[in-house]
Amino acid sequence: MQSYKEITYRYLKGQKNRTLLTILGIILSVALISAIGTIIVSVRGALIADAIRENGSYHAKFNEMNRDSINKLMNHVGVSEAGIGKFEGSAIVQETTQGEREEYRWDIPYRYIEIEGLEDKALEMLPLNIDEGRLPKTPDEIAIEHWVANYFYKEVQLGDKIKLTVGNRVIGNDEETSDGNIIRKETFEKTGEKEYTVVGFIKPQYIWKGNLVTKGVVGLDNKTEEGSYSAYIKLPNVKDAYEKVTSIAKDLGKTENDFEYNYRVLRLYAESMSETFDKSMVILLLFVVGLIIVSTIAVIYNAFNISVLERITQFGLLRSVGATPRQIKGIVLKEAMILSIIGIPIGLFSGVFAMRVVLYIINLLKADILVFSDMKITISEIVFLISTVIGLVTVFLSAIGPAIKAGKVSPVEAVRNTGSIRKEKVGKTKNTIFIRKILGVEGEIAYKNLRRNRKRFIITVFSMVISISLFITFSSFSNFMFKMGVVESSNMGNFSIYGDIDDNAEKIYRELKDIEDIKRVYKVTFNNGEVLIKENRISKDMIKMAPMLFENKKDDLIEINNAQIFTIGDENLEVLKGLLKEGTLDIDKLNKENGVLVINSTYAHNQKTKRNSLMEGYKLKVGDKLPYASYDLDKEGADRVYKELTVAGVLEKGILDMEYNLNGSINIITTEEVLNNLLMTNDEEIDDSISRYRTNMYIDMTEDGDIENIRSYLDKLEERTPGFHYIDYAESAKENKIVNIIVSIFLYGFVAIITLISSINIINTISTNIILRTKEIAMIKAIGMTQSGIKRMVAFESLFYGIYATIFGGTIGTVLSYILFNILMRIREFQWMIPWKNIFIACIGAVIIALLSGAYPLKRINDKIIVESIKAEN
Known part of the structure; x- marks a missing residue:
């Protein structure tokens, strides 16, 4: 048939x-x-x-090779390609200033270009992104990072010939200075002079003019047999790459100290050294x-x-x-x-x-x-x-x-x-008087309908449970991705200014504010110290994870070391309003009450896993008192002097590079006046020692601002201000903002599709549940229940389904969320919290969808004549 x-x-x-x-x-x-x-x-x-663009296409690099080893490597059956390089020496660019040597605690006499000779194959394998010009082809041609051109006695242009003093840097032992600081000693041994033609400028990942040692490449002279070579190799197949490279090294008589992997590229080929990460x-x-x-x-x-x-x-x-x-x-x-x-x-x-x-x-x-x-x-x-x-x-x-x-x-x-419909068992739903008194006849009938057909009840609740559980799990997954840092939440601005600028900070700040292309300047003044906190304001998980941080007490309060207090400029405090979890952000009130904004979340070191975990380590609330003592006010032989701060607000996180404390401590943000008051004292000796604040600045450009105008200003400022340096984050800042949007599209799009699937599930089940009961509903109408009464009955049924589904779905969703958390913890640690917000949204959403799902089938039933509905097949 x-x-x-x-x-x-x-x-x-x-x-x-x-x-x-x-x-x-x-x-x-x-x-x-x-x-x-x-x-x-x-x-x-x-x-x-x-990864190839940023780190090169080679799979491993062998160091300290002689010509004989190079020849063996080139002919090795396990190597598909090899590029040869040779360190040519360190070339002097410019003498360092006394300020630079003091700032870096490094007695380095010169700025250097580390010159490496590379043959064509090595040039192809390495991440040398040319900003202008081309790569060198011969030993007398050189390509340097473009910002270094400004540090020669005369600015270098493409095609210029430069004569460089070449030699070896000799790193000495670290020495302790009279003020207790450690300084690294270094000398330079000249080996000769070489003249090069500048044929290209290399584009670094970002410009940091505090780099005293930079990179330069020249063509390799293959005629020279002497010297120490390096070899960049590719494997025919990256499967088991680490074992293969180790085997090659063994054949050449090399140890694991003689080679290094291109980890990032191999990791993306699923060859991660960390099996835990891959699994x-x-x-x-x-x-x-x-x-x-x-x-x-x-x-x-x-x-x-x-x-x-x-x-x-x-x-x-x-x-x-x-x-x-x-x-x-x-x-x-x-x-x-x-x-x-x-x-x-x-x-x-x-x-x-x-x-x-x-x-x-x-x-x-x-x-x-x-x-x-x-x-x-x-x-x-x-x-x-x-x-x-x-x-x-x-x-x-x-x-x-x-x-x-x-x-x-x-x-x-x-x-x-x-x-689908079976006779109700006697006594199964007889105790409904209480429900009838509260919800009326419609509520009583709705409750009886749930209990009358167990299979239909289970199918409907099961559908809603699945939908609620999935939403909670996948929305938690999205939240976890943000916590793990898959989406970069911090924004360092377009430029960062640092160095010995404390005495000129106010002047520099005003000049920057006057530049039309600059949207906002964060003048960050910061201080480190110790706070005293009540034990019940410290998370138990935090104490369990890092008990050594809370061993010391003073006046029944726990001493918290490495607390960091910041200002970002009073006019910039408004940017924190979107991060405020509780409290208020009023500058006048902060100044009046010695008020501060605190960040309870912090990174803590897990002794078991040996990794840092982001967690809500503290439970400070508005109105809490925080005695604070600056390390700068410490005086030998005297007790620390604490000044009382009042918590005026709690932030979800900070901004710039101070989102969370990295030492298991607390980050605090306040006004300039409050910080000044903290560091004021009647002791002239101490005042002299802290008269210079530690200040950094971060610059945000306007949307269509001229970046070259800002760079030009900063370059000139660097020339006339000793100790001044800046980092150009312009491109990376732009990238981070767009990456935030892109990853958010993926994550929230994913949650949206899961929500759609879950909604279809509920709509399908609830609507069909009503359609299958067409005869039953028609009979109820026939004995006198109004259309509004029918709607109330169906609404109560949906509400009851929602209550049951909320209990089971919320529980299962939370369990699945925790399982997902444990999976992600293997990749990067962070703190798990019950996803109350997701549970609430899922449960309320499921009930609303269930209520709306009954509207169309009820209308369809209502449009029919009662007798036709009673006679009709489902």
Whole structure:
């Protein structure tokens, strides 16, 4: 009776809404899996390209090689390519100033260019990004970092010939100065002079003019047999790269101290030295895909199960005219196959299309300087195959249960249509007087409806539990990614100013403020000291993790060392309003009360894992008193003098490079007046020692500001201000902002799709639950319940479902969130907290969707005449 299977097409066409919802569930799940696979393959390719650009394409580097070893290496069967380099010596650029030597505690006599000779193959393998000109080809041509050109006695241009004094730097022993500081001693041994033609300027990752030692490259003279060489090698295959390189070294008579790996490139080829990291990534991927499969099974299973319940009578009639259980199962499984054939290809296409849309958005953000500029959507046959197999397995796992159920339907049971509604057991729901008094008759009937049909109740609650659990888990996953630093939250501005500028800080600050292209200048003045805190204001987890930090007490208060107190300029405090968790941010109030803003989260060192963990280490609240003593006010033989601070606000985190304390202590932000008061004393001797504040500055440009105008000003300022230095973060700052947006798109897009799948699940289940009870609802209307009463009854049912689902879904979601946390902890440590916010959103959202899901089917029932509804089949 193969013709029975033709009924499949009629049902699918007749129940278009059900069919479309099921197909949509398949499309979303397959699209999500294929999108994850596609983005992993595509981003991996882009990251490898970026790593090669930043770190070079070689896999390992051998040092201290003679010519004989080089020849053996070049001919080694395990090496596919080799590039040779040779250190030519250190060349003097300019004498260092006394201020620079004092600042760096380094008695280095000169600024240097470390010159390395490289042959063509080595030049190809190394990350030498030319900003202007070209790479050298001969031993008398040189390429230097472009900012160094300003440090010669005359600014160097392309094509200029420069004569450099070359020699060896001799690093001496560290010595202690009269003031107790340690200074590194260094001398220079001249070996000769060489003349080079400048043919190119190398672009460093960022410009830090405090670099006293920089890089220069020349062409390699292959005629010279003497000297120590280095070799950059590539392997034919990176699988087991670390073992292969070790084997090559052994063949050459070298030890592990004679070579080094290009870790970043190898890590991206899945050859990480840290097996824990690789395994954790695999476990994470399996966990995420597993949850997607579970969510899809829930959606599709419910769709097929509901489909079977709707057609109990049809299946019974088919059984009565001779259809076997196997043929009935075949009808349901054929539906699954048809829906798979339609949904899976569309899902595959949708996943790739979604990634192309994301890449298009990235291009709109002008992210051409990022790793994403190298990213091309890679259509991988393996990804498509895995996604298809997972999709098919998911659909048939979802369909097999309802198919078996359909095959077991007996003709008599089907004609009576008892498959979904059964008689209530006596006494099962008799104690409903209390509910009736509170919620009325509609609430009582709704409660009885829940208890009357256990299977329907379980299916509905199960759907909502799955939806709530998935939302909590994946929204927690998104939050974890931010905590782990996958999204860089700190913004160091476009430029950072540091060095010996304390005496000129105010003047520099005013000049910067007057530049039109500068949006904001953070004048950061900071001080280190000790605070006293009540024991109940320290997290128990923190004490357990790092007990040694809290061993000392004073007046029943715990001494907290390395507390850092900052100002960022009073006019900049407004930027902290968005980070304020509690309290107020009022400058006048802060000044009046000696008020401060505290950051309770901190990094603490875990003695077991030997890693730093980000956690909420403190529980300070508004109104708490914090006695603070500056280390600068310490006087030999005298007790520390504490001044009382008042907590006026608690911040989620700080800004710039002071988001969290790195020493298990507290970061504090306050006004300039409060900090001044902290460091004031009647002791003239101490006052003299702290008269110079430690000050840094961070500059934010306007959106379309002229960066060259700012650089020009800073260059001139550097020339006339001894000890002044700046770091150019302009490009990296731009990158970080765009990366924030891009990763947020991925993470929140992921959560949005999971939310959509979960919503479809709830809508499908609740709406069908009502449609299956068309006769029942019509009968209730026939005996006098109004339409508004029906709506109230259904609303109460949804509310009851929501309460049960909230309890179970919230619990399961929290457990899954904790499991996910433990997986991610293997990669980077951070503190876990119960995701109350996600639980609240998921539970309220699920109840609202459940309430809205009943609106359309109720309208459909209401539009029919009561008698027709009583006579109608479900």
